[in-house]
Amino acid sequence: MNDTVLYIDDDRSNLLVLKATCEGELDVITASSGPEGLEILARQEVAVLLVDQRMPGMNGVEVFEIARRDFPDSVRILITAFSDLTEAIAAINRGHIRRYLRKPWEPEELKAALREGVEIYQTRKKIAELETRLLETERTYALGVVAAGVAHELRNPLAAMTMNLELARLRLDAMNRSLADGSPLDPAHLVSVTHALEKVEGATESAKKIAEGLELSHRRRDAELTSDLGEVLDLTLRFMRAALLKRARLEVEAEPVPPVQGSPQELGQVLVNLLVNAMQALPEQPPSDGVVGVRLRPLTEPACVEIEVWDTGEGISPEHLSRIFDPFFTTKPHGGTGLGLAISKRIVEQAGGTIEASSEVGKGTTFTVRLPVAIG
Numbered sequence: 001m002n003d004t005v006l007y008i009d010d011d012r013s014n015l016l017v018l019k020a021t022c023e024g025e026l027d028v029i030t031a032s033s034g035p036e037g038l039e040i041l042a043r044q045e046v047a048v049l050l051v052d053q054r055m056p057g058m059n060g061v062e063v064f065e066i067a068r069r070d071f072p073d074s075v076r077i078l079i080t081a082f083s084d085l086t087e088a089i090a091a092i093n094r095g096h097i098r099r100y101l102r103k104p105w106e107p108e109e110l111k112a113a114l115r116e117g118v119e120i121y122q123t124r125k126k127i128a129e130l131e132t133r134l135l136e137t138e139r140t141y142a143l144g145v146v147a148a149g150v151a152h153e154l155r156n157p158l159a160a161m162t163m164n165l166e167l168a169r170l171r172l173d174a175m176n177r178s179l180a181d182g183s184p185l186d187p188a189h190l191v192s193v194t195h196a197l198e199k200v201e202g203a204t205e206s207a208k209k210i211a212e213g214l215e216l217s218h219r220r221r222d223a224e225l226t227s228d229l230g231e232v233l234d235l236t237l238r239f240m241r242a243a244l245l246k247r248a249r250l251e252v253e254a255e256p257v258p259p260v261q262g263s264p265q266e267l268g269q270v271l272v273n274l275l276v277n278a279m280q281a282l283p284e285q286p287p288s289d290g291v292v293g294v295r296l297r298p299l300t301e302p303a304c305v306e307i308e309v310w311d312t313g314e315g316i317s318p319e320h321l322s323r324i325f326d327p328f329f330t331t332k333p334h335g336g337t338g339l340g341l342a343i344s345k346r347i348v349e350q351a352g353g354t355i356e357a358s359s360e361v362g363k364g365t366t367f368t369v370r371l372p373v374a375i376g
Contacts, residue, residue: 002047002125003027003118008037008063009052009079014103018050021107026114034058041071048117053080068096073124075117079103160203168196226374227264229305230257233296236271247279248290248311255297257305260371262351267371270347270355273340274309274367281313281365303373304353310366316359324357 007018008031015030022028029046031037034055041049049067053060064076076096081103098120101113171189178185233254237244244250260267275292282290295308316324325345348355353371 002045002121004029004044004046005048005050005114005118006031006037006040006046006074007050008032008034008055008060010055011052014052018110022111022114025111026118034060034063037063038066038070041067041074046071046074047121048077048114049074050077050079050114053078064097073121075121077101077113077117079105154207157203157207161200161207164196164199164203168193168200171196225261225263226259227262227267228257229260229267229307229371230254230296232264232268233271233294233307236268236275237294240272240275244275244279244292246287247282248287248292251291251293253293253295253297257296257298259374260305260351260353261374262347262353262371266347267351270344270369271307271309273344274369277340277367278309278311278313278365281311281315283314298373299370304370305373306368306370308366308368310364312364315361315363316357316365317361321357321359325355 004027005022006029007015009015010032012032015032019028019030029040031040035058051060051063060078064078067074067076075098078097078100080100098117099113101110171193175185175189237252241250278292291312293310297306299306325341345355348369348371351371353369355367355369357365357367359365
């Protein structure tokens with residue numbers, strides 16, 4: 001893990017003393033001015049940024065303001081020889097420093113502060129890596145559910161193609177034998193081949209529509225800022241229906257709605273997360289005993305579109321309900337990263353909407369998403 005400390009100070013003797021003080025314990029690199037230090041930050045990863053306040057041209061607070069914006073991961077520590085706390089307060093408010101130290105420093109205090117900064121930096125990195133892995137796990141699970149739905153959707157047209165192509169082959173073999181024997185062709189065989197090929201054509205069209213639906217769900221989605229939530233719901237349910245029906249009855253009430261703010265791909269992820277959550281909330285029971293429902297409708301005050309995803313599962317206790325949107329919080333005893341709902345909340349709020357949950361233990365849970373109608 002990175003343990004590099006960048007010390008910026010216009011006094012060369014200070015740079016040499018600090019480097020000697022930390023030799024063998026920390027990797028210290030130095031710069032004699034703010035611009036030089038920022039150039040180093042742009043070239044390499046730095047765990048702790050230690051900056052003197054009083055320097056010509058660019059002082060420590062100004063360095064920290066830029067570093068906070070462009071290199072936010074580095075832990076920032078101010079060092080100053082002045083007793084006036086004005087600089088330290090400015091650095092805290094404007095540069096969001098971790099702490100400040102005074103010159104002349106005590107070697108052990110300085111090294112302890114730098115080691116603490118390195119540990120904070122490394123801990124943040126580990127947490128970020130863990131979040132990334134958990135996020136990929138959450139996406140992979142949702143992708144698995146959707147992939148299973150796609151496989152289910154394709155199974156019927158592929159089976160129809162296989163069966164009718166085999167039928168056409170058998171009829172053509174019979175016709176070839178008739179031609180070889182000099183026997184008259186049976187017109188029924190020609191009719192049968194024609195019908196079989198027509199069915200293959202229909203099955204091919206069905207498979208093509210499934211592929212087009214997948215393409216539509218991803219095409220240009222990152223650039224799109226508005227969504228047809230009815231279309232997003234249709235596509236999501238199309239590919240999740242098989243997985244849902246294995247766990248419960250599916251009830252859908254969808255009214256025509258105007259376009260809403262938000263990326264179709266991201267809002268599709270929200271629906272997948274909520275539907276997966278609803279499935280997982282159901283106890284082990286025959287599918288006919290449970291219900292997963294979706295309601296889509298427009299609202300006028302304020303002008304928005306509301307979508308509800310509800311289930312007749314075990315419900316969520318009040319003490320847990322207040323935490324369900326917290327990252328890494330989960331009530332699932334086996335599996336679950338606790339990121340699905342947190343991600344959904346972030347996506348909805350970035351689109352200018354709201355998401356909330358209501359629940360009753362033993363009766364089920366309802367998630368309500370409201371998204372503002374797109375302007376223009």
